[in-house]
Amino acid sequence: MSRRFLTKILTNKETTELDYIQEIDEDKYISIKKSIGIVDEVHNSMDLFLILQNNYNEIANFQETHIEKFIKNINEPLNIHKDDYTRLKIEINRVLQNYLSSVRMFVDHCDANLNRRFGKESAEYLNFKQTLSKFYDNNFEYRFIYKLRNFCQHCGLPVSDFSIDNYQDFITLELNFNSEYLLSEYDSWKADLKKDLIKINGMFSATKVISNHFKIMFLISQKIHSLYEKIFLGALTTLNFHTKEHRDEFELIIVTENNSTTESKNITITKFPFEIIDKFIKGIC
Template identity: 35%
Template sequence: MIRKLAFMKSTGVKEKGITVYREISSKEFNIGMEFNKEVGRYLRYMELYRMVEENFKDLANEIDSKNTAFRSGQEVDPDEFFLQANRLLLNFLSISRTFIDHSSRKIKKDYGADSKQDKRFGEALSNKYDNSFAYRFFYKLRNYSQHCGMPFGIVSERFVKNKFNQELPKIEILFDRDSLLNQYDSWSVVKQDLLAKPKTFSINEYIIEYMVCIKEINTTLLEIIGDELFKKIDDFSKWYAEVRNQHKDNGTPLITEYKNLEESQKGHTSNLVEFKIDKIKDIMKVYGIKASK
């Protein structure tokens, strides 16, 4: 396999021109591959978290929009509201639990069971479970939903006072404490939490707290993968600056691969290896770092 350094430029609306310069060293190749590997790892970790965020927004928007409509005097079908809220809650419970479980397994696979990274992530999960009712509750509620079906139990229409002491109509879907306890016997410590709650209670306060917990878990995840990620970004960025300066080319670097010397001399490329340069700016933004130009 022969590999060469090349640069790609857009030459038109859809066309791209590639200029091949020289054979690339194994060291340069490894720098590029390690960079792609770490950026790819970051993207796989973050995909699930983005899905959690989107599902949370969908659920919150459904509850808020129906309540806004109800307050403005529009007719809201309680049965349809019940169905859609439960559908979105089930989606959110599923993807948030998948995020937690998948991230935990991925860290064990990437860094090793009982590694410092694995222990740190495990401690973050234990901390949330031990100190947040919302986290414990929704963590177990996902299991409940698998065995017992829809978690919401009651549609409530009532008047509530705002900060100006005005009474406003409100429609919401409440959890039925006794139904949750009677239908499922594996709540563990959450059973005592539920017994301390009123017979019906709202999702609003607790779903926000749970999402905050998930966000903080993701922050720990970012910190765990950040050290190696930024080392590879730094190594690649230095090499990238060197080759651009060396060849006076402001295009995007890539590697052209050839099966043998004959194919290389004819310019018959068997594969193009592109670098995930476009992701650096997004990564810097997520970590709150100002990317250099």
Template identity: 35%
Template sequence: MPAKYACLATLHTNKQTGETEIRFFKELGEDNLEKWQKALNLLEELTASERLLQFVMHNEQQLIDELTHAAEMLTKKSDSWHGVTRANISEVYVIVNRCFLNYLSSVRTFIDHTDSYLNRKFGKQSEEFREFKGELSRQFDTCFAYRFFYKLRNFAQHVGLPISSVSFTTRADRVENCIKTSLTPTFNSLQLLKDYKEWGPAKFDLQKQPEEFPAIPLLFEMSSSVESIGRFVKVLIKKELYDAAFMINEETSELTEENFDVVLVDQFFENEDGSLARFSQRDIPLDLVCEILDSLKE
């Protein structure tokens, strides 16, 4: 049977043997355990949300990296005897659309996850959830990229690829005495409007765009909106988040050593002779605690 108590502990790994030693340093009562569990739940929820935000930024960077690599490849081919072929551009077109689809999907996942998390945490009728919905509405109303990409994801899921074309151009720079190249993925406003009828308010934005308009500036604008939403969510849970981080920091302040992990240990199971058989443990992210305390100080 598990014992009805829990402890804070540190894990120390012997570099020579690879064995890990656990050292218990503070016992927790039932009330204190519940407080700790709530605090760790909050940090884990924040971590999950921030990872999804990181996915968005990673997918943005991957698209930029692929474009950079493709531009270098096409530039080299443009200097060769055969030059840049249609097959080369077609390959880049597929890569760019793949990266863009990943980006759109990660944006939608982040927003939907955050919506669900705040709904579960505070309730649909709560002030916090209404404020979050208000922030989404603000982004939708003030940011063309947000309105457009919000609908573009549905277009890409049900109708066609988001990027209509990828253009590669070269020009002679007589000042610097070199050839400069440009690789530009674009949207086609006429095609988007023709193939999809559910653009909502973004329809009027698309009607104002030239037939071909560049994708990358809007990519950066959308990422800025997503990061703004992430910061807004942190503000919504600021007090609760700070209180949780402060409590954990205070409870572990006696630890001065480095290079060990701190864990919450509970569910102790004993052998028939009373010796310890096994237990469960939960990581305590002290690095995240310090980051929260630094970022949320008033």
């Protein structure tokens, strides 16, 4: 039979000791574990969005890291070496693939977690699905990026063209999608997207599409945080209530003794998310 204890970790230069404070009954442990699970779930969604944001930043910084270097090596805009352009095209498609994967990962994980946490018929989950539907219906960039990952998986590299403006003192280069190429290579675009691409009829800026799409993803992330806000703060309040009396300079954990005997102890450790508790709980409790 397992026994659980609220425990301090006492450390010095030579040893580490566990100082049991009090035993934790099953009801209290279930409450603590449930609260930690909620905090971990919200923190996981934050981590997934940070991955998405970092991949977006890599695309946003592409102008400085790759395009400007590429332009400096152009002596004659109409005579660009094919190998140089191929390297540039491969690199932008590589970072775009990373962005598309992180978008899908973020949305799919949040969808599954909200469904599991609140239920398929809950107001929170339906609010989330309605938010996605609204952005899909009202924003070409969201519709396009949503399906572009399928294009990449089945057809090839989506950024296929570039355009150059040669001014008197400087040169600009724009990496583009090409609607004619996208339509000819992929026959599974939804009807609304097919109409969008037919209407564009040619090249359109990859940078602008991705920039506008990321702004939408930021709003979706904010919506997800708002759906979790009540139970997230409730979980932090619960964890703070169970631990604040015993917190000091030593680390506080839960130690579970599993089938321990007088001769040996098999233990597992549960850590508290104190960094997050301290960040959000001030002014609330």
